[in-house]
Amino acid sequence: MPRRLYFQPLSWKLRLKVALGAAKGLAFLHSSETRGIYRDFKTSNILLDSVF
Known part of the structure; x- marks a missing residue:
């Protein structure tokens, strides 16, 4: 059985900071x-580290 990871969605404040x-x-x-x-600018090419 594959192991699934679940993450909390980012807050709007953090989303705006990333954007x-x-x-x-x-x-x-x-x-x-x-x-x-x-x-080739798309969301999957934006890499975030542990502190975003």
């Missing part, structure tokens, strides 16, 4: 200094 951080990272990637376009 703001992702937006800042995307803005950096698209800045005029780097001149790159990141096209």
